[in-house]
Amino acid sequence: MEVAGRLRPPTRASDEELRDRLRVLPPDFARSDQALASFLIDLRELADRRIGLRPYDVQLQAAAAMLRGVSVEMATGEGKTLVGALVATGLVLGGHRVHVLGANDYLARRDADWMGPLLRAVGISVEAVTSAADQTTRRAAYRAEVTYVPVSEAGFDTLRDRLRLDPADLVGIGHDAAIVDEADAVLLDEARVPLVLAGEDARRAGTDTELAVFVASLAAGTDYTVDPDRRTLHLTEAGLRRVEQRFAVADLFGADADLLTRVHVALYAEELLRRDVDYVLDRGRVRLVSRSRGRVEALQRWPDGLQAAVEAKERLAPSAGVQILDQLLISDLIGRYGRVVGMSATLLPAAEELYELYRIRCAAVGPNRACIRRDEPDRLGRSADERDTAAVGLVADLHRSDQPVLVATQSVAESDRFGSLLAAAGLTPAVLNAKNDAEEAAVIAHAGRPGQITVSTQMAGRGTDIRLADGVAELGGLCVVGLGRFPSHRLDLQLRGRAGRQGDPGRSVYFVSPDDDLVVENGDAPAGELDDAGLRALVEHSQRAAEARQQDLRRLSARYGRLLATQRDQFLELRHAVLTADRGLDELQLLIPDRMACLVDQIGDQPLRRSVRVVVLSSLDRRWSEHLAYVTELREGIHLRALAREDPLYEFNRLVQAAYAPLIDRACAEAAGLVERAPVRDGGLDLDAVELYRPGATWTYMVTDDHFGSEWERIGRFALRHLR
Structure with a gap:
């Protein structure tokens, strides 16, 4: 309109x-x-x-x-x-x-x-x-x-x-x-x-240093192979024999499948998760780095098995285990x-x-003022070193004319390394990454000043515009330099958009090479030397492949999550009825009618209703937490079913449904048992005298995104390969 x-x-x-x-x-x-x-x-x-x-x-x-x-x-x-x-x-x-x-x-x-x-x-x-x-x-x-x-x-x-x-x-x-x-x-x-x-659970704390030492002794190419995209790996027959010999087991795809899962997780942590790329060490703790936002996520962690494996790899004291109370996508x-x-x-x-x-x-919706930013063609390097040398040269040239530059890199390690290259060239960059993201506001505030050089891991989602200082527009505005394309074209566009806001002048350019992570993980480079057109085509193909893989995984993970979401809806409907109405009372009156009638006489109707509500809700919550723990454990290793020529999705749904089927009945039976055993004291039901489930202080966290090889990523790759 x-x-x-x-x-x-x-x-x-x-x-x-x-x-x-x-x-x-x-x-x-x-x-x-x-x-x-x-x-x-x-x-x-x-x-x-x-x-x-x-x-x-x-x-x-x-x-x-x-x-x-x-x-x-x-x-x-x-x-x-x-x-x-x-x-x-x-x-x-x-x-x-x-x-x-x-x-x-x-x-x-x-x-x-x-x-x-x-x-x-x-x-x-x-x-x-x-x-x-x-x-x-x-x-x-x-x-x-x-x-x-x-x-x-x-x-x-x-x-x-x-x-x-x-x-x-x-x-x-x-x-x-x-x-x-x-x-x-x-x-x-x-x-x-x-x-x-979640709540802390001391029973789940601990790291498996023995496994970490063992997987570090395995040889790539002999004991295990890594997929070209470096997102998953597989033990070879020789590697499986070494596991069987080292731990004296005989059935890694049956009774000893749990050990095989733990070995895979430990090997994944050893081989594919990189310090200062996927995580940083901070005061004796593993802190995850968000690939999409380029910063430490204070409330993120991997699932227990992978978190413990990385801690064991780094020989750190184990963090507390967690008891999952509930989760939400x-x-x-x-x-x-x-x-x-x-x-x-x-x-x-x-x-x-x-x-x-x-x-x-x-x-x-179009811009208020036409965008006059110049988005230049990618500049090509035959190697990462050649790419970086050219990028440093451009930054130095721009700095001599006082034009501000924002350089975006793919990881903490890369931002530190490129910052060092600039320093070696006599330049003084401000580096913004997961190690110093507390300084973000100050760094961004200065990024539009004359002669300023800013190196950042990722600019998406930071919510802060880079405003040009007086006189910078006459110098050409902000120049955005990308070291390698991002896994999504949308991230490339977001980075370019940091320059040329509200009709300001600006320019953007990406430096790419066949050594870039995007190309190595998603490309299929032909043998021999690539000409310029071939390299450009390879980079574009690699980005499209990465985007397609993410779309496939989103669809697949939705299929894996569908059954649990249905179960959660059913569970929450019942829980709400217990919390706000008399559903719990109705259930226990069917299971232990004599005890309920006796308690009405002893403590009264309203006190009984309050006590029953707490008992039934606690029992429901205990069973739901146990169900989530089982599902989490199951999906950690369900992808291995593909090795036994089973459909991981079918097996996952079958096992999850079988585990959920008796959950409500067991929770109600447990609640009935607690009410029967609880003594009456001081005119009320003494719930402290029975083993009532009451989680301690709860805390929250976000399981990290799939770039780091979360359980959904592993399920997805195996299942997609199996379905094809």
């Missing part, structure tokens, strides 16, 4: 008149071109007055599309934060309670504070949730009409509410409408990353919302998959 020019801004109307006009709009106002245009123009005036930002026409067009259910692509620096506030206002006026889902605490707090005056001018309550918020603060924030919250915190609060034993303790997050920033990253790249609610969290729209600078390349998986429609 055309918004600009339809109505003149009512500049003489007071703030109160503008608010009143907005508040009397009908709930379905977005369906009418006239009503929607009036809404946007009045809100533009309020935004100008209250937060000093007058939305551009393209921002109004983006908001109009999103209010009609279409997610939008907007270039970096085009003002998505303001668009999100416009859309949130419209959704609230349409009768919705809105979560604006962002990347991190900083953005949630910043955007709530920044956009708050505009929303409150319309009479809309607005709050923010961060990881530091206590339960009381969270409960109040979710009662606001607009809540700015990191995606992970919304997920963790959903998980925490699933474990409440008293309805009064619920934070009541709700899942009505969501506006998703960086939508393609959240809905695709991070959609298979589980959010996990970000894709499942988003699926809980009744209405979802998103925005991103790179939405259109993902449009087909977003529609396939979420039925989300996408459209592009």
Whole structure:
């Protein structure tokens, strides 16, 4: 729809008149071109007055599309934060309670504070949730009409509410409408990353140093082979014999299959997980590095087996094991919302998959000012050394003219190494990677200054624009240099978008070589020397192959997760009925009617109801936690079923279904036994006298993404190969 020019801004109307006009709009106002245009123009005036930002026409067009259910692509620096506030206002006026889902605490707090005056001018309550918020603060924030919250915190609060034993303790997050920033990253790249609610479990702590020493003695090519993409490996017949001899076992595909799984995990940690690439060591701890965001993820860890294997490899003291209480995929969290729209600078390349998986429609909105950035053809090197030498030469040339440069690398190790190459050339770069991401704001703030050289691991999802200092536009603006293409074309585009924002000048160029990880892991280089055209084609093919593999794995992991998601829905429906109604009481009255009748006489109806609710919920939670632990353990090694010519997906679903079938009955029987054994003291049921399941202090973490070889990645590669 055309918004600009339809109505003149009512500049003489007071703030109160503008608010009143907005508040009397009908709930379905977005369906009418006239009503929607009036809404946007009045809100533009309020935004100008209250937060000093007058939305551009393209921002109004983006908001109009999103209010009609279409997610939008907007270039970096085009003002998505303001668009999100416009859309949130419209959704609230349409009768919705809105979560604006962002990347991190900083953005949630910043955007709530920044956009708050505009929303409150319309009479809309607005709050923010961060990881530091206590339960009381969270409960109040979710009662606001607009809540700015990191995606992970919304997920963790959903998980925490699933474990409440008293309805009064619920934070009541709700899942009505969501506006998703960086939508393609959240809905695709991070959609298979589980959010996990866990408790420390000393029984699971420990590392297997013996296995770490053993796998380090195995010889590549003789005892095991590594796939060309360096994402999975296999023991050879010789390697299997060495395992059997070393550990005196005879049936690695039967009774001793657990040992085979542990050996594979230890070997994976030894061979394929690299320090300063996949993880860093920090004060005696293994801290994971997000490949998509280039920073340490403080709340991420691998599943227990792989985490312990890396700790054993590095000869570190073991971290505490974990007892998984529940988990939630970000894709499942988003699926809980009744209405979802998103925005991103790179939405259109993902449009087909977003529609396939979420039925989300996408459209592009042009920039307010035409982009004049020069995106140059890739510069080719015959080796990584030749590539880096050329890149250092370009940076030095630009520095001599005082033009600022941003260099993006693929890993912590590469950023450190390239920073050293620049230093050796007499240059002084600022290096931003997972080792110093606390300095991010200061580094980014300086990146647009004359002569500044910034080396970063990845710029996607940082939520901070690089603004040009005075006089830099005349020098040509920011130059973005990429060392090797990223595994997704969308990441390439996000990096380029750091230059040339809002019509600024700028340029971008990638330096590539056949030694790049992308090419080595995904390419199929022909024998002999490649000419320029051949190398360009190889790089493009490698990126397409990497993207296709990720799409295949997303589809496959969705198939693996479908049954567990169904089981979780059934379980949560029952748990909610126990928490908020008398379902638990009904179950126990069928199992132990005499005991229940006696307890009513002894302690009264209401005290009995409260005690039964706690007992049944605790028993359900214990059984569900055990089920998740079993599923986690199962999927760690299910890919090995392909070696025995079994279908891993079929076997996984068969075993998971068999494990879940008796879960509810066993939980109810356990609860009945606890109630029968619990003594009556001081007019109530003494639950402390029986073995009631009460998890200790809980904590949260995110299992790392699949680049590091998570269990889903291993399942996917084996299953895809098997299905083909």
